Amino acid sequence: MIGYVTLGTADLTKSAAFYDALLGTIGAKRFMEEAGYFIAWSKGDNEPSIAVSVPFNQQPASVGNGTMVAVYLETPTQVKDFYNKALELGGTCEGKPGFRPDDSTSGFYAGYFRDIDGNKLNAFCMVQ
Template sequence: MIGYVTLGTNDLRGSAPFYDAIAKEMGVGRMMDFDSFIAWGQWDGGAGIALTKPFDGNAASVGNGTMVALEAKDRDQVGRLYEIALANGGSDEGAPGPRGEPDQGGNTFYAAYFRDCDGNKLNAFCMVKD
């Protein structure tokens, strides 16, 4: 159902390398690149992510309680995405590890949390069988 998610930025070109590195690890690249926004993903793929300068011309701000979750293929990729985020100007919001109790099928939610250069919160996650 979700086609893409857009996050606000006050420095589009300065924030783009953070998402270039994340997208590269996830096997995608830029699919649109304009003066006012950049989008990463694949035209025929799943949901993408975009950065934009706010249309109204006001400063971008972080949504309290808003987060974008990036589905990783396994625990190792969760860890790599977390490290990539921190190495590209992101900040730590929770190191990789299991969260909560296993579901009825024995799957555990495994995640890492981080913020981008503008303070937008993201996580990388996967479901793993314990």
């Protein structure tokens, strides 16, 4: 259902380095960009993508209150690795990887973080 998500950035170069390294860990690569404006990553043709962009209206980038991008992964180990990589790259913790709620009955396993611009993301998987 979701085709792509775009996150605002105050520094396209720094944000590009963050997402090149982070999304590269799950096989996503740059597939579209416009110099000085935006960059988008995807795992393949016709797959959802994540982009970062300097705001079109030339106003300062800001994070949405209640806005979050969720990255689907296949295993808790992948979730932990992705979350840890985000923190290693300068992201900040918004909730360590674990089951939500704090038991395993839901099967929902996620780690929450903010990128270097303050955008909130999570990595999650469903455990059977």
